[in-house]
Structure formats: C-alpha cells, structure tokens
Amino acid sequence: MNIALIAHDNKKQEMVQFTVAFEPVLKKHDLYSTGTTGKRIMEETSLSIHRFQSGPLGGDQQIGAMIAKNEMDLILFFKDPLTAQPHEPDVTALIRLCDVYKIPLATNMATGEVLIKGLERGDFKWRSIVHGKEGKAGE
Numbered sequence: 001m002n003i004a005l006i007a008h009d010n011k012k013q014e015m016v017q018f019t020v021a022f023e024p025v026l027k028k029h030d031l032y033s034t035g036t037t038g039k040r041i042m043e044e045t046s047l048s049i050h051r052f053q054s055g056p057l058g059g060d061q062q063i064g065a066m067i068a069k070n071e072m073d074l075i076l077f078f079k080d081p082l083t084a085q086p087h088e089p090d091v092t093a094l095i096r097l098c099d100v101y102k103i104p105l106a107t108n109m110a111t112g113e114v115l116i117k118g119l120e121r122g123d124f125k126w127r128s129i130v131h132g133k134e135g136k137a138g139e
C-alpha cells in the first residue's frame, strides 16, 4: 500500500516518535512524504521514503495528485491546528481530495494509531480492489 506521512512543524516530533514506534508495520509499505517530514523520519528511522517538495512549496499538492489518481491508500497528516500555514489552501485541498476519493486520513496521532493498527490487521485490503481503476469521483 502507498502511505503518505506528513506533519506540520510543531507535529514533526510526534511524527518521528510515531514512525519509530510503528516502523515494523510501516516498512512493509511504500512510503511517501512532504520534504521536511520525510527528511526527519529518515534521519531517525531506517525507513525509506519517497520525498516530495516541502509542503509550502507544493508537496501537499503532489500528494494530492496521487490521491486524484487513486494511487494513495492511507494518509497520516499530523496537522497543527494552532498555527496559520502559508499554504492553507493546499492543506484544505489535500483533505478534500481524501473525502472525494474516500481515502482513510488521520489528522492527529491518536487517529493515526487507530488507522495503523487497522492497517496491521488488514482492514484496508479493500483498497487493493480499487487499484487500477480510473477512480472517478463519486464512483
């Protein structure tokens, strides 16, 4: 499965702790990340991650493009609700696309833990059914 790991600056430490804790689960999957989040995770774990641009420079949109092609199966996006982001429209667009394509999305670590445990249990195997489909919105 293709999994995106994204964290705003104030949540990057939580993301690192999360990926350290769940490294054995995550390493079985293809991981994608915005630039700085991916760099931090790779510095602190042995996970290999495809890094896109940093979020404010278009990374959220690059991950959004994968969602729009139905190429992303799970998004762990630890958002900072207390800090204004210069690229807020991109953040909103990414979350919207998760709803359009019904992609499981966690916006905080607590929900992330539930989803990752579901992933471990095989709860998202249904995603393999939609792979290869055109993935038109509303289908």
Ligand SMILES: O=C(CO)COP(=O)(O)O
Pocket (backbone or CB within 6 Å): 006, 007, 008, 009, 033, 034, 035, 036, 037, 038, 053, 054, 055, 056, 059, 060, 091
């Ligand atoms: O801004 C982000 C998500 O909106 C994250 O980007 P970075 O991982 O590059 O900090």
